[in-house]
Amino acid sequence: GPMTSDRASIAVIPGDGIGPEVVEQALAVLTAACGEQAFEFTHYDLGARHWLETGEVLDDDTLARLARHDAIVLGAVGAAPGSAQVPSGLLERGLLLRLRFAFDQDVNLRPSRLYPGVPSPLAPAVLDRGPIDFVVVREGTEGLYAGNGGALRRGTPHEVATEVSVNTAFGVERVVRYAFELAATRRGRVTLVHKHNVLVNAGGLWRRIVDEVAADHPGVEHDYLHVDAATIMLVTDPQRFDVIVTDNLFGDILTDEAGAITGGIGLAPSANINTAGRFPSMFEPVHGSAPDIAGRGVADPTAAISSMALLLRHLGRGADADRVDAAVSADIESNRGTARSTGQIGGAIAAALR
Amino acid sequence: GPMTSDRASIAVIPGDGIGPEVVEQALAVLTAACGEQAFEFTHYDLGARHWLETGEVLDDDTLARLARHDAIVLGAVGAAPGSAQVPSGLLERGLLLRLRFAFDQDVNLRPSRLYPGVPSPLAPAVLDRGPIDFVVVREGTEGLYAGNGGALRRGTPHEVATEVSVNTAFGVERVVRYAFELAATRRGRVTLVHKHNVLVNAGGLWRRIVDEVAADHPGVEHDYLHVDAATIMLVTDPQRFDVIVTDNLFGDILTDEAGAITGGIGLAPSANINTAGRFPSMFEPVHGSAPDIAGRGVADPTAAISSMALLLRHLGRGADADRVDAAVSADIESNRGTARSTGQIGGAIAAALR
Ligand SMILES: CC(C)[C@H](C(=O)O)[C@@H](O)C(=O)O
Numbered sequence A, B: 001g002p003m004t005s006d007r008a009s010i011a012v013i014p015g016d017g018i019g020p021e022v023v024e025q026a027l028a029v030l031t032a033a034c035g036e037q038a039f040e041f042t043h044y045d046l047g048a049r050h051w052l053e054t055g056e057v058l059d060d061d062t063l064a065r066l067a068r069h070d071a072i073v074l075g076a077v078g079a080a081p082g083s084a085q086v087p088s089g090l091l092e093r094g095l096l097l098r099l100r101f102a103f104d105q106d107v108n109l110r111p112s113r114l115y116p117g118v119p120s121p122l123a124p125a126v127l128d129r130g131p132i133d134f135v136v137v138r139e140g141t142e143g144l145y146a147g148n149g150g151a152l153r154r155g156t157p158h159e160v161a162t163e164v165s166v167n168t169a170f171g172v173e174r175v176v177r178y179a180f181e182l183a184a185t186r187r188g189r190v191t192l193v194h195k196h197n198v199l200v201n202a203g204g205l206w207r208r209i210v211d212e213v214a215a216d217h218p219g220v221e222h223d224y225l226h227v228d229a230a231t232i233m234l235v236t237d238p239q240r241f242d243v244i245v246t247d248n249l250f251g252d253i254l255t256d257e258a259g260a261i262t263g264g265i266g267l268a269p270s271a272n273i274n275t276a277g278r279f280p281s282m283f284e285p286v287h288g289s290a291p292d293i294a295g296r297g298v299a300d301p302t303a304a305i306s307s308m309a310l311l312l313r314h315l316g317r318g319a320d321a322d323r324v325d326a327a328v329s330a331d332i333e334s335n336r337g338t339a340r341s342t343g344q345i346g347g348a349i350a351a352a353l354r
């Protein structure tokens, strides 16, 4: 019989909205790429529906069980922004961010690539400058996402609401090192994005660490852009970027804009990596739960599938990761502009890998 | 002789880099539009050079003198991001933000319009959806710009740097009211941009105030976008926006992206309005000091000139404001793609107004 102990143990959190739809395809692709025996999948029913039924977002026991897996595949969590049933932030902070923080997923890796033939909202004059291919290394465990805020006199005309961005040398250094090491395997250029002319404390810390780490990487160039200028460059000269390193919130903003210019966040994968290797890393599409299109089989599973390439690479299966990437590229190129269902896209990519 | 007491008294802060170059053209246009007797200009030498010479960023006496003017025209302040001579944030926080805060300029008004014939980095498929014409009402006196941050163990491997976003019901309500009143004179739609699923305290405050103010404006629709989604919409469907209301940092980011899609921040004007009318409002282009192109006469003064239309409207000279706007539009349309110097552009617009 198969040596089940050799299987990688994958926790699967389909989540809300289109999450389950795209995750189904992502898992089918994993199996197609590596065979039935490569993985053991354990599903966890978490998200809006689970909370409405049980009142539980993520209990300590579930968290402890999740910690034992080799990796986590996540679809999407969160109700519609205006939902009356689910309080804003409950699932985002209680589930998605809780996992990123509890499992110390410091590097939120978000590659952006414009595949040939994918329509971009950018003008030919911009696209003609060359291929768009960069990676955002977004810090994932601190900044304004730390949850250190509060409110005084809530609900009154005298309310004062605060949010605190917490940034540590420890937290910044590990993602900056990751970014420089990654750039050394690519085109050798790191761009720090921050707003150090206003956020002088946090910005000063990021600059100092980048300068220190850069000294250890003489072969990697580095430059700096204020976040406002970076949003301009993404639409006027995206080719200038190789590796962007930035904080949690700026990374959130830039990667959605990056997704948009490369044909939509329906194509943008991400990895939440615990670089220390003590906890499972988590792989998820950049897009959200998109409740408006859920249940109709029209969600594009490509981002979730590409995230599986990141998972395979993380688990040491680089050749399989390359095959998934190649199958995704080929599928996109040979189906330019064709409207296909979630299952058709996933099925075609899985079939190509079998 | 002329009744000098009827003149509006304008403080002029040309500032750094291309600031003086574009301000010179802006003042020439003001004079051309309203005559030699309409304004009394008082120049204030402030900025990087002034600081290097005197060690003074903005002393209390100068601030008190500035407070007595009817309005302030500002070019741009700030040294190059990597400058070794000027500490990061010194001029931004000590001069530009000091003025916005000291003069309680709560509404930072930033119109975005794609003029016919101006090249946009967006694809024809996006532009063909219709004209792009929206206004960002950016809060100007609180949020992460409050300067409430600090650092522990600075410069060590144990550094902790914080930045605190401070948001008050008072501060939010006045800009939200302004946004709804503005929308009522336009296409009747306000979009709140925030990140309330993560920044639950600040985001909760903004949502509550928007809902409250909306109840007083049944004729104005309103919706909500997370800031990451808003950066997507700006490149895929900018026509959906009429009035965006948002906080200080999100407004900074969105208005640069908005400038980029409407042909560059060289065209984007702004007004920092003290809505209470107790202090002078300040008019400035959205762009910065652009030290890389300073001194060469190639900076586009259009943004500074359009800011003068906002100044004229603020001073009750609506007809003159319309004439300046029309002259700017006509100049842009009749010079599509022609490379012109700073003086040629300003001179042409001024000549059309005389
Ligand atoms: C859902 C939300 C909390 C999340 C984030 O802000 O990180 C999402 O936008 C993302 O980018 O993964």
Ligand SMILES: CC(C)[C@H](C(=O)O)[C@@H](O)C(=O)O
Pocket: A197, A198, A228, B077, B078, B092, B093, B096, B097, B252, B286, B288
């Ligand atoms: C120079 C800088 C402090 C300023 C800001 O961040 O507000 C600028 O980017 C702007 O948008 O006016």
